[in-house]
Structure formats: structure tokens, C-alpha cells
Amino acid sequence: MGKTIFITGASAGLGKATAILFQSRGWNVIATMRNPEKESQLDKLENVTVLRLDVTDPSQIASAVEQSIALGKVDVVFNNAGYGLMGALETLTDEQVVRQVNTNLLGVIRVTQAFIQHFRQSGGGVFLSTTSMGGLLTFPMHSIYHATKFAVEGWSEGMSFELGIHNILIKTIAPGGISTEFLGRSLDRTRTEDYRKLEDPLFALMDKMMDAAAAPLEIAKIVYEAATDGKDQIRYVAGADANAMYNRRLEIGSEESRKEIRKMILG
Ligand SMILES: NC(=O)c1ccc[n+]([C@@H]2O[C@H](COP(=O)([O-])OP(=O)(O)OC[C@H]3O[C@@H](n4cnc5c(N)ncnc54)[C@H](OP(=O)(O)O)[C@@H]3O)[C@@H](O)[C@H]2O)c1
Numbered sequence: 001m002g003k004t005i006f007i008t009g010a011s012a013g014l015g016k017a018t019a020i021l022f023q024s025r026g027w028n029v030i031a032t033m034r035n036p037e038k039e040s041q042l043d044k045l046e047n048v049t050v051l052r053l054d055v056t057d058p059s060q061i062a063s064a065v066e067q068s069i070a071l072g073k074v075d076v077v078f079n080n081a082g083y084g085l086m087g088a089l090e091t092l093t094d095e096q097v098v099r100q101v102n103t104n105l106l107g108v109i110r111v112t113q114a115f116i117q118h119f120r121q122s123g124g125g126v127f128l129s130t131t132s133m134g135g136l137l138t139f140p141m142h143s144i145y146h147a148t149k150f151a152v153e154g155w156s157e158g159m160s161f162e163l164g165i166h167n168i169l170i171k172t173i174a175p176g177g178i179s180t181e182f183l184g185r186s187l188d189r190t191r192t193e194d195y196r197k198l199e200d201p202l203f204a205l206m207d208k209m210m211d212a213a214a215a216p217l218e219i220a221k222i223v224y225e226a227a228t229d230g231k232d233q234i235r236y237v238a239g240a241d242a243n244a245m246y247n248r249r250l251e252i253g254s255e256e257s258r259k260e261i262r263k264m265i266l267g
Contacts, residue, residue: 002047004028004074005227006065008055008111009081011039013180014130017216018078018223023048025224030068055081055107056099065114073122076227077115079108079129079152084182085144087190096188097144104148109155116168124167126227129156131172133242136235137249137257139206140198140265157234164232171226172235176242177213201265214239 005022009015010031019031023045031042032053043050049071053064068074085092085100108129119125134142135149152172159170180186183206191199222238237246249257 001072002026002028003076004030004068004072005076005078006030006032006068006074006115007078007080008032008053008107010042010050011035013182013186014175014178014216014219014223015078015080016042017220018080019048020045021217021220021224022227028072030071030074032064053081055079055111056102058110061107061110061114065111065118069118074115074118074125076126076128077111078223078227079111079127081107082130082148083186083188084142085188086141088141088192088195089143091190091192091195092144096190100144100188101148104145105151105155108152112159112170116163116166119163119168120166125169127156127159127163127168127170128223128226129170129172131156131174133174133176133237133239133245135172135174136237136242136246137254137261139261140202141195153235160234169230169232171233173219173223173226174235174237174242174246175214175219175222176239176245177210178216178219178239179210179213180216183210198265201267205265209241212241214241 005027007015007019010019011033019029019042023029029048031048032051034054036050036052039050042048051064051067053060082104112127129152131149131152134146135153138146156170156172163170219238222236226236237243
């Protein structure tokens with residue numbers, strides 16, 4: 001019996017690429033998604049089980065985790081589901097803010113919590129979460145997205161102590177641009193005239209960055225490395241752009257990095 005990975009947000013992008021990569025390397029894959037009835041690729045692959053999971057719904061989390069454990073030992077849990085929220089805070093509704101936090105942060109915390117006992121009983125495991133270079137540095141107009149991704153970074157580091165004593169690893173994958181549907185259907189975006197001064201150059205910069213975006217498979221390979229290298233390492237910065245920007249921040253410090261990014265946008 002091969003090892004098993006449980007993935008959230010496996011219907012598209014990085015989640016799907018990761019499901020296909022692990023399957024091709026002999027793993028059992030539990031590919032979870034909001035609308036399994038729409039899936040027409042993963043459900044045809046051997047050793048892939050497709051389950052329903054909207055990570056904002058605690059009862060679906062309980063049910064998906066229970067069904068997964070019933071199939072056998074789960075070795076790796078990959079919290080990948082997420083989307084972007086863009087807009088000045090004063091223009092966002094409370095509903096938009098709550099949905100972003102529920103998906104990108106509470107979804108990760110709840111899915112992880114639901115698997116801890118199983119990992120303890122089966123002697124260990126690995127938790128992985130997709131954060132972003134936006135969990136390590138910031139751009140304008142994405143404050144709530146950053147709040148969730150910085151939170152997952154800090155939370156993962158904090159969790160490493162209590163999980164470590166049970167032989168459980170917890171890690172983050174922090175990618176830069178990935179050529180997925182993230183800036184298309186996965187972006188909840190509110191625009192206003194009042195912030196055009198920031199938004200226009202920001203979008204020009206993001207378009208430029210997406211031209212050099214990594215293929216999902218490239219990032220999925222880093223997920224594989226994090227899942228299998230056994231290293232006591234929290235953070236896997238993924239992609240040339242994310243590494244260049246994060247290294248620059250470490251080199252000049254967070255205050256100078258923020259000023260440099262502001263200059264990049266506002267001139
Ligand atoms: N693409 C980038 O440039 C980039 C950069 C840095 C970090 N990331 C992160 O990478 C992760 C994956 O995004 P992606 O780039 O692969 O984008 P994507 O192709 O749009 O995939 C996003 C996935 O998340 C799922 N999802 C959204 N809300 C969900 C919910 N409530 N419950 C369950 N699944 C949900 C989507 O499912 P549906 O099909 O049901 O909508 C989809 O499977 C996200 O956490 C994102 O923040 C992306």
C-alpha cells in the first residue's frame with residue numbers, strides 16, 4: 001500500500017496538479033473539492049478518491065475526514081484551498097472579509113485540527129498549507145488576503161512545537177505567481193476610483209509578474225519535496241519570483257522592503 005495524501009481545493013490549479021503528481025508517483029490521493037460532480041479527470045485515475053469538501057463548512061470537514069480515515073492511514077494533509085480578495089478595506093463588505101478569513105485561515109485550522117488525533121494514533125504525519133509570498137511580504141490593496149496568509153505562516157510555526165512532540169511535521173509552501181485561475185475566477189475584486197492611483201500600477205505589476213508565473217507542476221514538485229524530505233523545516237518558498245522577493249526582504253529588512261515595494265508601485 002502506497003502512502004496517502006488528502007488535498008483541499010483539488011478541483012483546479014495547484015491542488016489538481018499536486019493530486020496528479022502524487023498519483024503518478026504511486027500515492028493514494030484523496031482529492032477534495034466543493035463540487036465533485038463537476039470533476040471529470042481525477043475521478044478516472046487509479047488510487048484517487050474524490051470527496052466533497054467546502055472548507056468553510058465544519059460539518060463537511062468532519063464528514064470528509066471521517067470518510068478518509070475509514071479508507072486507511074492518511075500520511076499527508078495538504079491545505080491548499082484558497083482564493084484572493086482584493087480591494088481597499090473601506091470598500092469591502094463584512095461578508096467578503098468573513099468569507100476570506102473562513103476559507104484561507106479557519107478552513108486550514110479546522111481541517112488540521114480534525115486530523116491531529118489520527119496522526120497521533122498512527123504514529124505521525126505531515127501537514128502542509130499553501131500560503132503565498134503574500135504571507136511573507138505585502139502589496140497594496142490585498143490587506144485581508146495578507147492577513148490570512150501571514151496568519152497561516154505564524155500559526156504553522158506556532159503549531160510546530162505541539163505537533164513536534166508527536167512526530168508530526170507542519171510546513172508551508174509559499175509560492176509567487178502560479179499560472180492558474182487565481183487571478184481569474186478565484187479573485188474577489190472590488191475597485192473604486194479613490195484608489196486608482198494604487199490599483200492601476202499594481203495591476204500592471206501583477207500582469208508583468210504573472211507573465212513569469214511558475215507552472216503548477218513546478219510548485220507541486222516543491223509540495224512533494226516538503227511532504228517527503230522528513231526535514232524539520234517550516235517554510236518552502238516556491239518559485240524564482242517568490243525567492244527573489246523574499247531574499248531581498250531578508251537582505252534589506254522589512255521596513256526597507258515595504259518602502260521599496262511602495263516605490264515600485266507609486267514611483
Ligand atoms: N496562483 C497564484 O498566483 C498563487 C500565488 C500564491 C499563492 N496561491 C495560493 O495557491 C492556492 C491554490 O490556488 P490556485 O492558484 O491553484 O488557484 P485556483 O486554480 O483558482 O484554485 C483554487 C482552488 O481553491 C478552491 N476553493 C476555493 N474556495 C474553497 C472552499 N471554500 N472550499 C474548498 N475549496 C475551495 C477552488 O475550488 P472551486 O473549483 O470549487 O472554486 C480551487 O480548487 C490558494 O491557497 C492561493 O491562495 C496562488
